[in-house]
Amino acid sequence: MQDFAYHAPPTVAEAIALFAADPEGSRYLAGGTDLFLALEHGSSAVRSVIDLKAIPGLDGIAVQPDGGHRLGALLPMDDLMRDRAIRTNYRALAESAEVVGGPPIRNRATLGGNLCNASPAADTAVPLVAFMAMAVLSSASGGRAIPVVRLWEAPGRTVLRPGELMTAIELPPPLPASASTFERLTRSAMDIALLSASAVISLNDDGTCRLVTLALGAVAPTVISIPEAGEVLRDTNCDDAALARVVKAVIETVRPIDDIRASAEYRREMAGVLAKRALARAYAIAIEPAGITR
Ligand SMILES: Cc1cc2nc3c(=O)[nH]c(=O)nc-3n(C[C@H](O)[C@H](O)[C@H](O)COP(=O)(O)OP(=O)(O)OC[C@H]3O[C@@H](n4cnc5c(N)ncnc54)[C@H](O)[C@@H]3O)c2cc1C
Known part of the structure; x- marks a missing residue:
């Protein structure tokens, strides 16, 4: 591993100032589970590692006045x-x-x-996209919030500006009569996802779908959402014919890669299977407590 200076600033402002002193050679450090692997194998010169863990208040969960988290x-x-609260209101995120x-x-x-x-x-990126979460960013020029789905440009590349x-990540208030699911396909439990899917479904009083979101991981250069799921399933009972139309849209949208873990063709087929599984399970969970019979 390369030699680098280690800093543990006590505030966000000091972390940002330290980064600004050497934007090319600095990296933020959180848990280090990705960063230290990158430092071991990376080719770019890292001269300064800025540990964020000493900054108080960045590791909690707070309920917002509107019920969001x-x-x-x-x-x-x-x-x-x-x-x-996360397990109850944002189950797919806890599952991921x-x-x-x-x-x-x-x-x-x-x-x-x-996310970064x-x-x-x-794994957690997929339900966060399905929940339409926002990422809160801070820099020397101020703060901004962007939808999580717009965080990435390519594998390993975010839209974050240097430094x-x-x-934080902000989740909107839980939807009424709703449920969420996360599905993942892997070769072994410790492996990263071959594919993943997350669905959020909120119901009308008559048991039809009011709002549906679907996100998929590892099927394109970035985590993606499938807007057709919401369009096709709105006001349906999430029946097989409607789900088949969503599966078709998924198969036409995804752009998976071939690698040693699976072929693109297998991933494309399984993207449809996982999407259907996530949606059907979310619908089944959402409709059960409502006591609505179909
Ligand atoms: C054995 C093993 C198994 C794993 N299994 C999985 C798995 O099943 N699923 C999965 O999704 N991932 C998995 N990972 C990957 C990894 O654990 C996750 O991506 C983890 O959430 C990264 O978080 P971290 O805090 O360790 O990030 P770090 O390694 O500290 O940082 C990762 C990157 O994000 C940047 N960064 C971190 N925090 C911020 C911030 N707040 N603002 C700006 N930039 C920031 C860093 O500069 C760095 O570039 C695995 C890793 C290992 C080593």
Whole structure:
């Protein structure tokens, strides 16, 4: 590993100032589960590592006045998957955090790091896109919030400006009569996702779908959403004919790669299977407590 200076600033402003002193040679450090691998194998010269963990207040979960939830970017996966409010209101997100690596990884790996690493297979990124979450960013010139789905340009590349720091992820208030699911396909439990899908469904009083979102991971250079799912399933009972139309849209949209873990063709077919599974399960969970018979 290369030699570098290590800093642990106590505030966001100081972290940003340290980064600005050497934008080319600086990296933010959260849990380090991706960064240290990159430093071991990377070719770019890193001279300064800025540890964000000493900054207070970046690792909590806060309920917002509108009922939404604000998650600190430094929130470890283990805390996220155990939080009762998240498990109840944003179940797919808890399910995704639960499968990130093994227990030692989940103790260190953070939500912000999972997003900023910009892998199209990042597990928590998929439900965050389905929930239409916002990423809160801070820089010397101020702050901004952007939809999580617009965070990435390519594998390993975000839209963050040099030195911009992610401080939080904001989830909108939970929808009424709703449910969410996360589905993942892997070769082994400890492997990253071959494919993943997340669905959020909110129902009308008569049991038809009011709002549906669907996001897919590892099927394109970035995590993507499938807007056709909402258009096709609105006011339906999520029946087989409607789901078949969504599957067709998924298969036509995805752009998976061939690699040693699976062929593009297999991934394309399975994207449809996983999307259908995520949607059907979300619908089944949403309709059950409502006591609506079809
Ligand atoms: C054995 C193993 C198994 C794994 N399994 C999975 C898995 O199943 N699913 C999965 O999704 N991932 C997996 N990962 C990848 C990794 O654990 C996650 O991506 C993790 O969430 C990264 O978070 P971190 O806090 O460790 O990030 P770090 O490694 O600290 O940072 C990652 C990148 O994001 C940047 N960064 C971090 N935080 C911020 C911030 N707040 N603002 C701006 N930039 C920031 C860093 O500069 C760096 O470029 C695995 C990794 C290992 C080593």
